[in-house]
Amino acid sequence: MLRIALKMLFGDSTKYLGLVLGVAFTTLLVNQQLGIFLGLLSRSGSAISDAVEVDIWVMDPGVETLDVVLPLRETELYRVRGVNGVKWAVPFFRGAGTVRTIDGDVEATTVYGVDDVSLIGVPQGIVVGDIRNLRRPNAVVVDEDGFRRIFPSKEFQTGLEFELNDRRAIVVAVVKASPSFSSGPVLYTRYSEALLFTNNGRNQLSFILAKSDGSRNMLKLRNDICQQIGLKAVTSNEFKRANVQFVIDNTGIPTSFGTVVALGAIVGVCVVGLLTNLFVIENLRQFASLKAIGVRNSRIIKMVFVQTGTAGIVGWAIGLGGAAAFFQFAGQGDPSFRGFYLPWYVATGSAALAFFIMLVASIIGLRRLLFIDPAIVFRG
Amino acid sequence: MEIRDSKQVLKAAPSIVACECIEKSFGKGQTRTRVLRGATFAAWEGELTYIVGPSGCGKTTLISVAGGLLTPDKGIVSVCGTELTRLPSQKLADFRLKNIGFVFQQFNLLPSLSAVENAAIPLVAQGESYGKAARRARSLLNDLGIESEATKRPSQLSGGQQQRVAIARALIHNPRVLICDEPTASLDASSGKVVMELLREKAVEPGRAVVVVTHDDRIFPLADRIAEMADGIVKN
Ligand SMILES: Nc1ncnc2c1ncn2[C@@H]1O[C@H](COP(=O)(O)OP(=O)(O)OP(=O)(O)O)[C@@H](O)[C@H]1O
Ligand SMILES: [Mg+2]
Numbered sequence: 001m002l003r004i005a006l007k008m009l010f011g012d013s014t015k016y017l018g019l020v021l022g023v024a025f026t027t028l029l030v031n032q033q034l035g036i037f038l039g040l041l042s043r044s045g046s047a048i049s050d051a052v053e054v055d056i057w058v059m060d061p062g063v064e065t066l067d068v069v070l071p072l073r074e075t076e077l078y079r080v081r082g083v084n085g086v087k088w089a090v091p092f093f094r095g096a097g098t099v100r101t102i103d104g105d106v107e108a109t110t111v112y113g114v115d116d117v118s119l120i121g122v123p124q125g126i127v128v129g130d131i132r133n134l135r136r137p138n139a140v141v142v143d144e145d146g147f148r149r150i151f152p153s154k155e156f157q158t159g160l161e162f163e164l165n166d167r168r169a170i171v172v173a174v175v176k177a178s179p180s181f182s183s184g185p186v187l188y189t190r191y192s193e194a195l196l197f198t199n200n201g202r203n204q205l206s207f208i209l210a211k212s213d214g215s216r217n218m219l220k221l222r223n224d225i226c227q228q229i230g231l232k233a234v235t236s237n238e239f240k241r242a243n244v245q246f247v248i249d250n251t252g253i254p255t256s257f258g259t260v261v262a263l264g265a266i267v268g269v270c271v272v273g274l275l276t277n278l279f280v281i282e283n284l285r286q287f288a289s290l291k292a293i294g295v296r297n298s299r300i301i302k303m304v305f306v307q308t309g310t311a312g313i314v315g316w317a318i319g320l321g322g323a324a325a326f327f328q329f330a331g332q333g334d335p336s337f338r339g340f341y342l343p344w345y346v347a348t349g350s351a352a353l354a355f356f357i358m359l360v361a362s363i364i365g366l367r368r369l370l371f372i373d374p375a376i377v378f379r380g
Numbered sequence: 381m382e383i384r385d386s387k388q389v390l391k392a393a394p395s396i397v398a399c400e401c402i403e404k405s406f407g408k409g410q411t412r413t414r415v416l417r418g419a420t421f422a423a424w425e426g427e428l429t430y431i432v433g434p435s436g437c438g439k440t441t442l443i444s445v446a447g448g449l450l451t452p453d454k455g456i457v458s459v460c461g462t463e464l465t466r467l468p469s470q471k472l473a474d475f476r477l478k479n480i481g482f483v484f485q486q487f488n489l490l491p492s493l494s495a496v497e498n499a500a501i502p503l504v505a506q507g508e509s510y511g512k513a514a515r516r517a518r519s520l521l522n523d524l525g526i527e528s529e530a531t532k533r534p535s536q537l538s539g540g541q542q543q544r545v546a547i548a549r550a551l552i553h554n555p556r557v558l559i560c561d562e563p564t565a566s567l568d569a570s571s572g573k574v575v576m577e578l579l580r581e582k583a584v585e586p587g588r589a590v591v592v593v594t595h596d597d598r599i600f601p602l603a604d605r606i607a608e609m610a611d612g613i614v615k616n
Contacts, residue, residue, distance in 0.1 A: 001504055001505055003504075003510055004490070004493065004497065004501060004504060007490075007492055007493050007497060008490060008492050008493070010492065011490075011491060011492015011493065011533075012492060283490075285486070285488055286488060286489075286490045286491070288488075289482075289484065289488035290490075290501070290505075291473065292447075292449055292476070292482055293476065293477060293482065293501065293502050293505065293549075294473045294474060294475070294476035294477025294478070294480070294502070294505065295473065295477070295501075295505045296470055296473050296474065297470065297473075298470075299505065373449075374449050375444045375449040375450045377449075377482070377484050377486075377488055378440045378443070378444055378449070378484060378485075378561045379440070
C-alpha cells in the first residue's frame with residue numbers, strides 16, 4: 001500500500017514538486033538565517049576568545065560589552081595585582097580608529113592596545129611576521145581580513161605602511177583573529193602605542209586582564225576582585241555570554257532574523273498546507289473509492305504519512321544541502337561571512353520544523369480523508 | 381435467457397445478499413426525504429441481478445446499503461450470512477475488502493497508477509505482496525482483453541478500457557458479491573455492450589452474486605433476474 005501511496009504522490013509531479021520546494025525553501029531559509037545569526041552572535045566578543053590566557057576581565061561596573069567602554073584609573077591595575085589568587089594582571093585598551101587603505105578608501109577599525117611587556121591579548125595564530133616586533137615604534141599587528149581590506153591585492157607580508165588616525169602605522173605581523181562583529185579591520189598595538197594612535201596619548205585603561213594562580217575557585221576569585229576593588233570582574237566565559245546577551249538586548253538583530261525565520265516557517269506551513277489540501281481535494285474520489293473497497297482508516301493514515309514524510313525528507317535534505325553549500329562557499333568569497341557555519345542543532349531544529357510542517361499538512365489532509373463518506377463514490 | 385420468479389427461488393436456495401425492509405432517509409426536518417421505504421431485496425450466487433427503475437427511486441441508495449457503504453435507518457442487511465448492520469465501521473471496511481467488489485459509473489481509478497497497479501489494489505490492501513498481486517492483475521486484464529494496456533495510466537485509456545480495469549480491480553480478490561452502479565452509463569453504446577457482456581461472462585460464477593444497477597434496457601436480456609424499483613421499494 002505504501003508503494004501505491006508513493007505512486008499517488010509522485011504521479012502528481014506539480015504538487016509533489018511544490019511540497020518538496022516548500023519544505024526546502026523553509027529549511028534553507030531557517031538554516032541560513034539562524035546560522036548567520038548565531039555566527040554574528042559568536043563574533044560579538046571575539047577578542048575575548050582570542051585572549052586565550054586570560055581568566056578574568058575587570059571593568060567599570062557600568063560596562064556591559066567589549067564594544068562600549070568606560071575608562072578605569074591606572075591605579076586599579078596595581079590593586080587587582082594585589083588581590084590574593086591573581087597571578088598576573090595586565091592593561092587592555094579598546095578604541096576606534098580610521099584607516100586609509102592603499103586604494104584611498106576609509107575604513108573604521110577597532111584598535112586594541114595590549115600590555116607593552118607581555119603582549120597578552122594578541123591572537124596567537126600567526127600568518128606572517130612576529131608579534132614580538134610589536135615593541136618597535138608605530139608597529140601594529142593586523143588580522144587577515146583587515147589586511148585584505150587595507151591592502152587589497154597584496155600578499156600577506158610585513159613592513160607595509162598605512163595611515164591609522166593620520167599616524168603612520170607599520171605592519172609587523174598578520175594574525176588569524178576571530179572575525180569581529182563589525183567585520184572591519186582589527187588592529188593590535190602596544191598599550192602605550194594605542195593611546196597615541198587613538199587618544200592623543202591621554203591615559204585610558206579599558207579593561208584589566210587577570211590570570212588566576214590556580215589557588216582558588218575562579219568564581220570565588222572574581223567575587224574577591226569585585227569586593228576588594230569595587231569594580232566589575234567576570235570570567236572570560238561570563239563576559240562572552242554577556243556580549244552575546246548585549247547584542248540580543250540592544251540591537252534589532254534578533255528581531256530581524258527572528259522575523260525572517262518566522263516568516264519562512266509560516267510561508268512553509270501555508271504553502272505545504274495549501275498544496276496538501278489541494279492534493280487531497282483532487283484525490284478525494286480516489287481516496288473515497290479506496291475506502292469503499294475496504295482500505296481501513298489506519299491504512300489511509302499511514303499512506304498520508306508516507307506521502308508527506310517522503311516529501312518532507314526530500315525537501316529538508318535539499319534545503320539543508322543548499323544551506324550547507326551557502327556556508328561552504330559564502331565564507332570563501334566574502335570575509336563578512338567568514339567563520340559562519342551551520343551548527344548541528346540548527347540543522348536538527350530545522351528537521352523538527354520540517355516534521356512539524358508535514359505533520360500540519362498531514363492533519364489538514366487527514367481531517368478530510370478520515371471523514372469522507374465512502375458512499376460518495378456512487379454519486380456523480 | 382429465462383427470468384425466474386424471485387419468490388420461488390427465495391424458498392429454494394439461501395441468498396448471498398439479503399436486505400429486508402430497509403428504510404433510509406436523508407436530511408433533517410423539513411428537507412428530510414425518505415428514499416428507501418421498506419425495500420426488500422435479495423441476490424443469489426451464480427446469478428446476475430439487475431436493479432432497474434426511474435431516476436431518483438433509490439437504486440444507488442439500496443446498493444450502497446447492500447454493499448455496506450451506507451447504514452440503513454431501519455431493516456436488516458445480511459451478506460454471506462454476516463449482518464452488516466451490526467458491524468462497527470472498521471470491521472465493515474475489512475468485510476468489504478474481503479467479500480465485496482465495486483464497479484462505479486465514474487470508474488474511480490487512481491490517475492497516477494497504471495492499469496495493473498490499479499487492479500492490484502484490493503489484493504495489496506489485503507496484505508498480499510505487490511509482485512503476486514500484479515501477476516494476478518495482469519492475468520485478469522488479459523482475461524478482459526486489455527493486457528496490452530497494462531502499463532498505461534487511466535488517462536491514456538478509453539472509457540471502455542478504464543471500466544474493464546475497474547472490473548479487474550473489483551474481481552481480483554475473488555469477492556462473493558460484485559456490485560455495479562450503472563457501469564455502462566459513461567460509455568458509448570458499443571463499449572457499454574462489451575463491458576456488460578464481459579461482466580456476464582467473467583464475473584458471474586458459481587458462488588458469486590453480481591448486482592447491476594442499469595438504465596439500459598437493451599441489455600436486459602443478459603440478466604438472470606430483474607428487480608424493479610419505484611419510490612423507495614422493490615416491486616415484486
Ligand atoms: N447523501 C444524500 N443526501 C441527500 N439526499 C440524497 C443522498 N443520496 C441520495 N439522495 C437522494 O435520494 C434520492 C434517491 O437517490 P439515488 O441516488 O438512490 O437514486 P437512483 O435511483 O440511483 O437515481 P439515478 O437513477 O438518477 O441514479 C434522490 O432524490 C437523491 O437526491
Ligand atoms: Mg443512481
